[in-house]
Amino acid sequence: MTQFAASAADRDGPFAGSGFPGGYVPGGYVSGRHVSDRESLDAGGDRPLIEVENLGYAYGSRVACRDIGFTLYPGEVLGVVGESGSGKTTLLSCLAGRLSPAAGRILYDRRPDGPVDLATLSEAERRLLIRTEWGIVHQNPRDGLRMGVSAGANIGERLMALGHRHFGQIREAAAHWLAEVEIDTDRMDDLPRSFSGGMQQRLQIARTLVIGPRLVFMDEPTGGLDVSVQARLLDLLRRLVAEMNLSGVLVTHELAVARLLAHRLMVMKGGRVVESGLTDQVLDDPHHPYTQLLVSSMLQV
C-alpha cells in the first residue's frame, strides 16, 4: 500500500469511532469515488511520481515558500489551497520548472530512467519534459493558448511538437479533443479570440491533455468563470481525471474546487504548509486555526 493509505490510517487512529463523517477505515478510503483510482494506483506501482523535500523559494529577501514537502503518487490529484500571497503559485512555478528553488529538491519519476532531481536537468531536458510528459493549465487561457491561430492548430501544435506530421491524423485528434471538452467541432477553425472565456479554458485543457500527459499542473483552472460554467468545467475535469488516471497538482483558493477535484489537500499560509491530509478530512475536520477560518469563510448557499 502507498504512503497515501498509510497516512490515512495514521490520522484515522485518534478519531476511530468518533462518528467521523466520510467513512474512513484503516487501510483505505471506501466511501468516496476514488476507490477505483486507488486500485489502479496499486497496479501502477508504488513509486511516487514526484517527491518534494524542504522546498524553499524567496524573491530577494521576501520568502515566498519554505520547508515544503510532499509526495504525489500516480493517479493522485493534490490540491494546494490558501489565501492570496500564501506561496501557492510560487510553489507551482517551482514544480513546473519555471522557477528554480532556492532550497530543497524535487525528484520526478521520469520515463524511462526513474527519479531525477529537477535541479540537475539541463534546460533542454526540462523543456522536453514539459513537451512530452507534463501539462500546464494556466489561470488565464491567453497564457496557455496561441490566440492568433485556430483552435485546431492550438491542439495540433502539441502533437506537431512531438513530431506528428500527418495532417489528417492531427485534425482527427483535434476534433476528438474538442468533442471531449464539449466544444462544437465546427468551431475547430475559428480563432480562440472568438471563444467565450469558458470555451477558451476548455480549449486550453484540450491542448494540455492531447498528448496524454503523466502530470498536470493546474493554476486556478476555474478562476474568473461564472458559477454555472465553472460547474460544467469541474464536471469535465473530474471525468477526464478519472478516465485518464491523471496525476496533478491543483492550485486554487476555492475550497469547493479542491473538494471536487483533489484527493489530498495541502493548506498553505505565509509560505508554509499548515495542514495536509485527505481532502474531505481536512475540510470536514480542520485542525489548524487558519484552516478552520478558511473552511468557515466558505460561502454557503
Next chain:
Amino acid sequence: MTEAGGYNFAYLDEQTKRMIRRAILKAVAVPGYQVPFAGREMPLPYGWGTGGIQVTAAVISGQDVLKVIDQGADDTTNAVSIRRFFARTAGVATTTRTAEATLIQTRHRIPEHPLGEGQILVYQVPIPEPLRWMEPRETETRKMHALSEYGAMHVKLYEDIVHFGRIATSYDYPVRVNGHYIMSPSPIPKFDNPKMDRMPALQLFGAGREKRIYAVPPYTRVESLDFEDHPFEVQRWDEACALCGATDSFLDEVVTDDRGGRMFVCSDTDHCQDRRAGAPAGKEEAAQ
C-alpha cells in the same frame, strides 16, 4: 589591397570585412544557423539589399565576375545599382550571364541555369527568422532553434491547409538544413526551393537590418517542410513563356494593356535570352 575611385576595395574597410568573414565562416560551419554580425550602414536603404551587399563586399576579390539579379532580372534598378556599385568600388568585371559569373547576388530568385562548384550565391534577406510569425520573442526563438523545438513551424502550414485546402505559402517557404536548423530561404518562390538541395555552389544569406548571416555549404541537404498527406509541391503554369517557350521556368505574369491583355514570361531574363538566342522558337515568333 587596391583602391578604386577613392574607396577602399569593395567599399568596406578591411576590419569590417574580416569581421563579416568570421561570421560567414561560422555560418558555413553550422549550416542554417543565424550568426549575428555588426552590420554597417551602407549607402542604400534597409530593405534594398544592405545585408547581401555586405556579404558580397566581404567575399569579393579582384578576379571575381559579378552578376546581380532582382526578381530574376539583371536590368532592374536594384540590380543595376548594386552591380555598378561594385564595378566602381572594387573594379570587378560584371556580367549578366549566370554561367560566367563567379559571384551572384540575388534578391528573390535562384537562377534557372544550374550553379556549379566555385560559384557563390549571395541572398538578400529581409527577415531571417522563420519562427518570427509564430513567436515574436527573439530570446525564445533562439532557444527553439537550439533545442530543435519546431512544432510551431508546422502550425503555419497547418493553418494554410485549414484555410486554403493546401499549403498556400508560396514564397519564403521554410526549409530544414542538414536535418537540424529550420531556415528562411529568403523570399524566393518555393519553385526555387528544390534547387537549394545539395547545390554544388556555396549559398550565403545576409540580413542587413536584422544583422544576421547564415549559410548553406555546397552539397548540403535542404528539405522543404510538409505533411505526410500534404507533400511539398512547387508552382506549375498552364502557359509557356511567351518569349522563349520555356515550360520549366518560373514565369511572371505581365499585364500588357488595359483591356485584360497579359502574357507570361520567364522571370530569369538571362535564361530567357539564352534560350531565344540559340533555342526553340517561342510563341510570338512562331505566330509571326
